[in-house]
Amino acid sequence: MSDDVWNDDVAYAFSIHRTFMQILAMWPLGKKTVFTLIQWTLLLLWMLSPLVFIYMAITGSGNDASANIDVTLYFACTVALSLKYVFITVNGRKLAKNINTAIVDWSFARNNKKTYQIMKEHAFQSKLCTLIMLYSAYICGGLYILVVIGVNLKDIFLQKQMMNVSNDDVDTKNRLFIIPCGEFGNKITSMQYAIILIIQFIQLIIICTAQSIADSFYINVSLHLSGQLNVLKTKFKTFANKPESQTNHRKKFINLVNRHCELMELHQNLEGTFHPIILSQLVITTISIALLGLRIIFCLKSNNYMEFIKSIFVLNYLFMQALLYCYGGDFVQKGSEGIFHAMFTTSWFTLPTTLMKDINFAMMKSSHSFRFTGGKFFYVNRETMIYILKTAASYVSVLRIALKDY
Numbered sequence: 001m002s003d004d005v006w007n008d009d010v011a012y013a014f015s016i017h018r019t020f021m022q023i024l025a026m027w028p029l030g031k032k033t034v035f036t037l038i039q040w041t042l043l044l045l046w047m048l049s050p051l052v053f054i055y056m057a058i059t060g061s062g063n064d065a066s067a068n069i070d071v072t073l074y075f076a077c078t079v080a081l082s083l084k085y086v087f088i089t090v091n092g093r094k095l096a097k098n099i100n101t102a103i104v105d106w107s108f109a110r111n112n113k114k115t116y117q118i119m120k121e122h123a124f125q126s127k128l129c130t131l132i133m134l135y136s137a138y139i140c141g142g143l144y145i146l147v148v149i150g151v152n153l154k155d156i157f158l159q160k161q162m163m164n165v166s167n168d169d170v171d172t173k174n175r176l177f178i179i180p181c182g183e184f185g186n187k188i189t190s191m192q193y194a195i196i197l198i199i200q201f202i203q204l205i206i207i208c209t210a211q212s213i214a215d216s217f218y219i220n221v222s223l224h225l226s227g228q229l230n231v232l233k234t235k236f237k238t239f240a241n242k243p244e245s246q247t248n249h250r251k252k253f254i255n256l257v258n259r260h261c262e263l264m265e266l267h268q269n270l271e272g273t274f275h276p277i278i279l280s281q282l283v284i285t286t287i288s289i290a291l292l293g294l295r296i297i298f299c300l301k302s303n304n305y306m307e308f309i310k311s312i313f314v315l316n317y318l319f320m321q322a323l324l325y326c327y328g329g330d331f332v333q334k335g336s337e338g339i340f341h342a343m344f345t346t347s348w349f350t351l352p353t354t355l356m357k358d359i360n361f362a363m364m365k366s367s368h369s370f371r372f373t374g375g376k377f378f379y380v381n382r383e384t385m386i387y388i389l390k391t392a393a394s395y396v397s398v399l400r401i402a403l404k405d406y
Helices: 008-023 034-048 050-059 065-090 092-109 113-163 190-238 246-302 305-345 353-366 382-402
Strands: none
Touching: 008 092, 008 113, 008 190, 034 050, 034 065, 034 190, 050 065, 050 190, 065 092, 065 190, 065 246, 092 113, 092 190, 092 246, 113 190, 113 305, 190 246, 190 305, 246 305, 246 353, 246 382, 305 353, 305 382
8 A cells, every 4th residue: 555645644643753764765555666676775875874983992092991881882873773774674564454444443433423433532642652762762862962972072172371472382182972982083184073963863863763763653653563462352342231132242253353363463574573673672671771870979978960860861752762662562561451350341241142151262362462573582471571670780880890990
């Protein structure tokens, strides 16, 4: 199905992601041409380009603990983003089926007021999460850049006032980059330094955009699936309320069971696409939160408030990323569990005996809830967020004791 055949409701739910994902050459419904392949390859290389600066920082000498943490965070962020970019593109056909199904769902939603209300509520939540992630990424990235520029300007002006020297004599050893480069700043001129800052600025903007869009796309398709599960739950509750013939009841029941099977397939599409992404993201988030927590402690002890502010910005975004992935899985799980309870609370006792037996089998099938996993190792729900915070806090405690003499 073409993504050009959209109504206003579909545009409300997916227009932001379609716009940004078309720019990033990762929109599942986009046409696959030579141009899009070249565009995708160039963007992937550009996303991996920060590894050049990271390599300079790793191989350089004289890095302090804060710089090493920055290097680790940028490396983890680059790897996680590349995995999201590749897996979403590789599984484009699966995701295209989910989006096409969503388009069909929205095209018939207005025929039922209750269905439309449920879908609209989930679409609003999805759009709110998308905007929060986008604005948070840009605000965090922008403030991070301002801190880097502010520190550089402060160092330059202080050197000029204390040493009373010209621009060419200003010490460049303490130049701060957006992406750490080790001692690379000592080997370049001021003009080259400005060019490198512009390149890193563009890299950071692309990283922020791609990260926030990939994360919010996950919550978007997850919330739509959750909404459809809630719609199905409502229909299961009421399908036996009106007295009808056995044939009509059976037709309704078969349609509901077929819809449940279709939603199971859509869930498997999302699970197959996102389970490696969820695993890598949550592992990286846990380690990053621990490292940032340790750096915040060191910054407070040394009164380094600039690094403290930078750490708070990044920590805030990491928390939101973890919440997004955990609560997306939780919404889908709760929605699927609701179908089992809806079958139990329906007026099944008014149905013919043969249909009652069919409902029993359907309840057995629906007792297996839809769950997202992290690499098929663990389930992802709101409890996972608690485990992430506990694990990160344990890492911070151990590292703080191990490094207290440094």
